[in-house]
Amino acid sequence: MQRAAPVQVNWLGYPNTMGLDVMDYQIVDGVTDPQPAASDFHREHFLRIDPVFSVYMPDSGLPDVALETPASNAGFITFGSFNSMPKLNPLLLKLWGRILAQVEGSKLLVKNKMLDYPSVRRDLS
DSSP, X not given: XXXXXXSOEXXXXXXXXOOOTTOOEEEEOTTTSOTTGGGGGOSSEEEEOSSOSOOOXXXXXXXXXXXXXXXXXXXXOEEEEOOOGGGOOHHHHHHHHHHHHHSTTOEEEEOOGGGGSHHHHHHHO
């Protein structure tokens, strides 16, 4: 199998295994990939930067997080999907149906530009 470079490393672009034999390492930390279980699901060897390799600091001017959720105010949970249409296959729709059936009163919102077309909406329903 051809390689783009003698040693290949994944970092920050995709937070999971590339699943490729040609990818040698992935830069991770204890938050993104806790030891030891995470390495069981990756082909790459881990290069660990602990405590964290990626830090997000929110803007200090943001309001506090609300204690009430939209679900508690509305009385139901809304699940959402923003997937591309080819990903919405019969197996996935069946799985969503099972999830919705188990969460009383829940709803599913599917958002995609292709749903502007009546034929696509018909095929999805």
